[in-house]
Amino acid sequence: MEEPKLQLIIDEYLPLRDVVFNTLRQGILKGELKPGERLMEIHLANRLGVSRTPIREAIRMLELEGLVTMIPRKGAEVARISKLDLRDVLEVRRSLDSLAVSLACERITEEEKQMLSKTEEDFEKAVTTRDATTIAEADVKFHDVILKASKNGRLVQMVNNLAERVYRYRLEYIKDSRNHQRLIEEHRKIMEYIGAGDAENARNAIETHIDNQEKNIISQLEL
Amino acid sequence: MEEPKLQLIIDEYLPLRDVVFNTLRQGILKGELKPGERLMEIHLANRLGVSRTPIREAIRMLELEGLVTMIPRKGAEVARISKLDLRDVLEVRRSLDSLAVSLACERITEEEKQMLSKTEEDFEKAVTTRDATTIAEADVKFHDVILKASKNGRLVQMVNNLAERVYRYRLEYIKDSRNHQRLIEEHRKIMEYIGAGDAENARNAIETHIDNQEKNIISQLEL
DNA sequence: ATAAAGCACATTGTATACAATAATATTATC
């Protein structure tokens, strides 16, 4: 009987519920806790060395976050993702990323432009390593700069939450080296349009970017 | 010392945490619990006749929902909403409502078209009552039909969550009878464009609709 | 041998008890 090794993510003086929340969240995103897997309170409490109270509160949060599904009188399980869910998520994400880019065109500062340029270079370097996790992280950073440049905190939070849900699938997408060159080109275009303050073209570029992701992820699911 | 009368919203066999969640949520949305007001666990537990456990779990959910803010080692308070927050929320909502309308144009069924027409008539009737709550409810129903017609569950959930945050302010907007005729006209236009499957114009119409709300709400805050 | 009844167990839901901490009031000392 092999147990996925949940590593407690300890941050001194963060309430245990948040520690547990982060731990379970990571476990789900990394795939250590698989969709459909039951999350039993006592079991988790023992494994993480805490009582049921913080576990329960963390589960409440994960539930609202959409990463966990409650089954009445049965308990929690890791949310299953259907093809329809994924379509819904990507549809919304496309729209919000598009908004973010267009806001960024208006609101980006000079410093942020330089930052964007730097993260884009980092991304190109990351691609040469051929390590999926490294590339994924560089990609996240690039998009993060754009998001933050939108100066809309709510938007940042919502897009991150959506991105979270497709993280596992995007990782597969990024592993496929056939996509690398296109990713770089798309990033460059997006960056240039933002730099020029050309919202119209920047929107189109990011929408294409997301569409390509979507096609790829959906074709994965069809296997 | 006058206490706002939180009415427990009892739904047989719903866990207490959800009952408490709904109760507090309504209290906040209706303004019985005011922004900045502290939510103390024992206090609430006594008033609602339950223990601290369900109260705490409800607070965790309200926190993720954004209706409550946690202050470290101090507890929860009803979320304060700043002008900037409001701008952020409306900016995102505008974009998502626009998406919903355009999806609805593609995916709406005949039944839903009739439903939309009916809720629009209901809205016009509600306006004649001059009762803000009645009008607000009819307005919510109208928008709900459009949202559901988008056939995107995630989108429905996200827009509802955003709408929640501006509920109180929109109520003020709706109270002002000078806006009524324009609201009706906007609704009619939106409905017609959706009926005709004209996504382009439908988007513009709903964006104008939200923009008008935004202007009005922001001018309220400036008083 | 099979089906039904009942019992034991596992698990969630709720309440309470205990610990830690921060804010406030009180007292003692200068």
Add this chain to the structure above:
DNA sequence: GATAATATTATTGTATACAATGTGCTTTAT
């Protein structure tokens, strides 16, 4: 009288205890 030290209290954070309920297994009766 003012200030610092201390005690008290209010409140959150965490653990445990108790209640209710559903599930699966065992036992018994037909």
